[in-house]
Amino acid sequence: MSSTTSKPVHRISYRAVEIIQRNLLLAPGVLLYATFNFIPLLALFQLSLVNWPGIGPKVYVGFDNFTKVLTHPYYRDQMLNALIQNLVFFVVIIVCFLLIGTLLAMLLSVKTWGRKTYQVIFFLPYPMAGAAVAYLLDLFVHPRGPLNAALVQSGLLDSPFPFLGSEDTALITMSMFYTWHRMGFAIMLILSGILAVRSDLLEASMLDGASRWQSIRHVVFPVLGPAFILITVIVMVDVFNNADYVLLIMGPEAGPLRSTDIMGTFLFRTAFGGSADTTDTNFGMAAAIGLLTAIMILPAALFLALRNLRQQ
Amino acid sequence: MDKIFKLNKREQLLVQFIMLAWVAVVLIPFAAAVFNSLKPNVGQVLRDPFGLPDPWSWGNFAHAWVNANFAQYFMNSAIIAVSCVVIVVFCASTTAFVLARMPFRGSTFIFICFLIGVAIPIRLALAPLFDTVRNLGLLDSLLGVILVQSAAMMPVSVFILVSFMRNISKELEEAARMDGALPFTIYWRIIFPLMKPAIATIALLTFVQAWNEYFLPLIFLQSEELYPLTLGLQRFNQQFSIQWHMMFAGILIMMAPTLIAFMLASRQFIAGLTQGGVKE
Amino acid sequence: MKRLQKTLALATAVATLAASQFALADTTVQLYTWREQDKALFDYINERHLIPGVKVNLNVYTEDIEAKLRIDMQTNRPDLYHAKAGSAWLQPWINAGVAAPVTDLGIDLSAFGEAALAGARGLDGEIYGVPFVMEMEAILYNKAVLDHEPATLEELEATFADLKAQGIIPLHVDGRDGWYLNQVLHETILAGMTSDEWAIGVVEGTTCFTDDIYVEAMERFVSWRDNGWLNPNPLADDYGAMRTGVALGTSAMMIDGIWSATPASPMYQIDPTLELGFMPIPGNAGKVYGFTDAHLAYNPNSDKMDAVQKVLEFYTTPQFTQLFADLVEAVPASNHPVDVSNERVQRAAEMISNNSLAAQPFFEDSLISVDPGYRPLVSEGMQQMLAGRISPRELAEKIQSGLNQAGYVGASNCAL
Structure with missing residues (x-):
């Protein structure tokens, strides 16, 4: 369709084909997402208005599930507790990621001996299945496990330290598990940001007589923004929604004394019941909790995401 | 540096x-x-x-190997993870390409729908999702699990790819368009190669997520022949939880394939990632 | 007894013969359970075709059984399932139309006593399953470490002190698992150290958790912790760690169910020569906690109703009772006479029928159907008490006030 067609006709047909192709390109992803994700998500609103134990008839209760979660002391206290602990969990992880991750990524970006090997080793835990990591680390920090044995035998401690057995340390230990598992990913994202720094800018800054630290601060850090934001968003969404570690290690009761309870475990317990009581389950209330969680993190996630986009 | x-x-x-x-x-x-x-x-x-x-x-x-039927679990996990990677890479890259480069009325709306999916996890909508899967006759099949897990990875992948794509220059593409190239060609010849680092990132994310997923297969699979490793390990734990040496052996068996695959591919993996998942 | 064994052998032979002809026509039914220990039994039944024309496929989910059952019911896959005792557990299934009275299928329940049937009874008084196993909770001890059974609390405590001096943990408890804290630990303490009258009263709403008898029982238990007779950091140990300790002999006793002493118990993987004894906590009541653990319920929408009926009928036969005692080595729920050569099973059966607490708060509707009910209140409270965060008196008040607020029958008698 070149020489014989006149220019305007050619343009229209190009445009038409373009639109068809565009729609064809868009279709698979949109269809997949809509069918298996977005449309079920919309049905969540409906579900949050019923009382339903997961089987049998659904009983319409209006906004009862929301009022119960927000005002009934038994549920409200659990919700607040889970929310605060979830925030702590998130902050500990993100601080570790950004501090240790940036430090290690920096060191990997300069000429150090064996840095290729270090890269591989640092990344090693990340591809491991969460279930395997959870079981492994649970055994590792057990009072009779390797870590405590080493601490006691070397004389650092008199008696085993109850990492997961005390309500003061269990949540922190859980966030350390998460950090141990995912640090490699944070390092790589930050490293990729650092490697993208244009060396001519750095050279110029060094020639201007800036110290190393000043060059890093003024030339490298600003470039790392998108990486930091990406890590923050991914981690935020993950820790507020998924609670696989706690579920696998502590079960839905999120012990000791609910000290590892986060939104994911609270929601799971509401939908499927805890190990202490399997009779009291309500998918409707779980949907309400999910919606409330989403309302809380959605603005933060969207803000960060859009900022990330707009910056570029 | x-x-x-x-x-x-x-x-x-x-x-x-x-x-x-x-x-x-x-x-x-x-x-x-x-x-x-x-x-x-x-x-x-x-x-x-x-x-x-x-x-x-x-x-x-x-x-441990004999008792736990790990060979079967491993096959299932591999099928699920690899299929998810292929589907997500294809669907997310095409969608992201259109959303980032060929905006039309409604494209922002679609993008916002994807962003909502980033923030609300699909497991919340388990009950409605379950109905969908059942009505399509996909319960208790690997295909059902693959589609559900792929769809679950779409939002984050689209988000990463779109934000990455906003950074790559439009010059090549516009030149191609001037020459009359159509979207298929632009996508395949120009955009896809340019997106490789970001695609490596989402491929890895998807693989790891699919390989790790415990909850969705638990819900959508019923026959033990279809179980992936995560469910298998939990089975194993039921049997051997108080035999620590066996637990360690089971955990290592479960980790080994990932470990080996990663060692073999580590260069490309890391190269792909550090080529700038988030270039300026 | 001899005659029974002969009949059994004969029946097996006939069944095998019959099966060889009709093996192809077997209907497979899906049975959902959390009871890993019944696997060997069903392998045996299937191999020998003891239920003519029916093969039972066991789906075992030890942790997520309810969730899995709920989900799979949506596709009508389960034909039969092991149900937990108590009407509170049954009610949602009845409401959903996936549980129905076994009498609808004409199952003959004459072989079962009232105590066994109680666990399978719904709120409407109908029987929704065939009870098949009684369980018992008590002190389980490693015979290699402890060679005598203390007969009083004072003797028990002297033994504790003695064991501690030898560097052995006297009593190991699991402080991590909610189900253990409320269903096992708390209830076994009740059975040993309160009284029948008190337990019946609590169910009816005439006695209270704040009564001295309950508070003193809990104070006694807490004093064991304060004397260092429990494992250090109980909250760090889960169920597996507790059983490992006793199996290895680094701990002498634990409070647990006799299921841990059946051949399928992983404790014997650690030490195949392990011998476990069991005894009540020798306190005021000195009883064990016996209960119907499970009954076989069915899905009335199953499209294999003939096969379902056959399996239910099989569960009521003397043959099943005998097989269950022999292969699972647990206490059957029916009154069929069984030839129990196994001394442990025999003793447990005697203890359950003669020496168990007269009421089981854990299964009582008056306590658990309120929201939040007895179960979460007890498991939270026990964990707090083990961690030293609340005193026994505060535990009692916490449970009582929680129940009162939720509309417990004894709220007016037990106002705080």
Whole structure:
């Protein structure tokens, strides 16, 4: 369709084909997402208005599930507790990621001996299945496990330290598990940001007589923004929604004394019941909790995401 | 960076010290798992977790392998993870290409729908999702799990790809368009190659997520022949939870394939990632 | 007894013969359970075709059984399932139309006593399953470490002190698992150290958790912790760690169910020569906690109703009772005479029928159907008490006030 067609006709047909192709390109992803994700998500609103134990008839209760979660002391206290602990969990992880991750990524970006090997080793835990990591680390920090044995035998401690057995340390230990598992990913994202720094800018800054630290601060850090934001968003969404570690290690009761309870475990317990009581389950209330969680993190996630986009 | 920052001896030592410290953090749990998985009984594990096995009991691995039917679980996990990667890479890259480069009325709306999916996890909508899968006749099939898990990875992948794509220059593409190239060609010849680093990122994210997923297969699979490794390991845990040496062996068996695959592909993986998942 | 064994052998032979002809026509039914220990039994039944024309496929989910059952019911896959005792557990299934009275299928329940049937009874008084196993909770001890059974609390405590001096943990408890804290630990303490009258009263709303008898029982238990007779950091140990300790002999006793002493118990993987004894906590009541653990319920929408009926009928036969005692080595729920050569099973059966607490608060509707009910209140409270965060008196008040607020029948008698 070149020489014989006149220019305007050619343009229209190009445009038409373009639109068809565009729609064809868009279709698979949109269809997949809509069918298996977005449309079920919309049905969540409906579900949050019923009382339903997961089987049998659904009983319409209006906004009862929301009022119960927000005002009934038994549920409200659990919700607040889970929310605060979830925030702590998130902050500990993100601080570790950004501090240790940036430090290690920096060191990997300069000429150090064996840095290729270090890269591989640092990344090693990340591809491991969460279930395997959870079981492994649970055994590792057990009072009779390797870590405590080493601490006691070397004389650092008199008696085993109850990492997961005390309500003061269990949540922190859980966030350390998460950090141990995912640090490699944070390092790589930050490293990729650092490697993208244009060396001519750095050279110029060094020639201007800036110290190393000043060059890093003024030339490298600003470039790392998108990486930091990406890590923050991914981690935020993950820790507020998924609670696989706690579920696998502590079960839905999120012990000791609910000290590892986060939104994911609270929601799971509401939908499927805890190990202490399997009779009291309500998918409707779980949907309400999910919606409330989403309302809380959605603005933060969207803000960060859009900022990330707009910056570029 | 390395050209600019030359380290002197003392700095090099300090750097090595920090690096080795983190190496220790990463490797010691693995080492503990290896040694303890070779001990003949749980008594030895508990008496001296860091002691050497006596005698070295390689049979634990054979015992775990046979008991747990890991071969079958492994196959299923591999099928699920690889299919998810292929589907997500294709669907997310085409969608992201259109949303980022060919905006039309409604494209922002679609993008916002994807962003909502980033923030609300699909497991919340389990009940409606379950209905969908059942109505399509996909319950208790690997295909059902694959589609559900792929769809679950779409939002984050589209988000990463779109934000990446906003950074690559439009020059090549516009030139191609001037020459009359159509979207298919632009996508395949120009955009896809340019997106490779970001695609490596989402491929890895998807693979790891699909490989790790415990909850969705638990819900959508019923026959044990279709179980992936995560469910298999939980099965194994039910059987051996108080036999620590066997647990360690089972955990290592589960980790081994990922470990080997990663060792073989580590160069490309890391190269792909560090080529700039988030370039400026 | 001899005659029974002969009949059994004969029946097996006939069944095998019959099966060889009709093996192809077997209907497979899906049975959902959390009871890993019944696997060997069903392998045996299937191999020998003891239920003519029916093969039972066991789907075992030890942790997520309810969730899995709920989900799979949506596709009508389960034909039969092991149900937990108590009407509170049954009610949602009845409401959903996936549980129905076994009498609808004409199952003959004459072989079962009232105590066994109680666990399968719904709120409407109908029987929704065939009870098949009685369980018992008590002190389980490693005979290699402890060679005598203390007969009083004072003797028990002297033994504790003695064991501690030898560097052995006297009593190991699991402080991590909610189900253990409320269903096992708390209830076994009740059975040993309160009284029948008190337990019946609590169910009816005439006695209270704040009564001295309950508070003193809990104070006694807490004093064991304060004397260092429990494992250090109970909250760090889960169920597996507790059983490992006793199996290895580094701990002498634990409070647990006799299921841990059946051949399928993983404790014997650690030490095949392990011998476990069991006894009540020798306190005021000195009883064990016996209960119907499970009954076989069915899905009335199953499209294999003939096969379902056959399996239910099989569960009521003397043959099943005998097989269950022999292969699972647990206490059957029916009154069929069984030839129990196994001394442990025999003793447990005697203890359950003669020496168990007269009421089981854990299964009582008056306590658990309120929201939040007895179960979460007890498991939270027990964990707090083990951690030293609340005193026994505060535990009692916490449970009582929680129940009162939720509309417990004894709220007016037990106002705080």
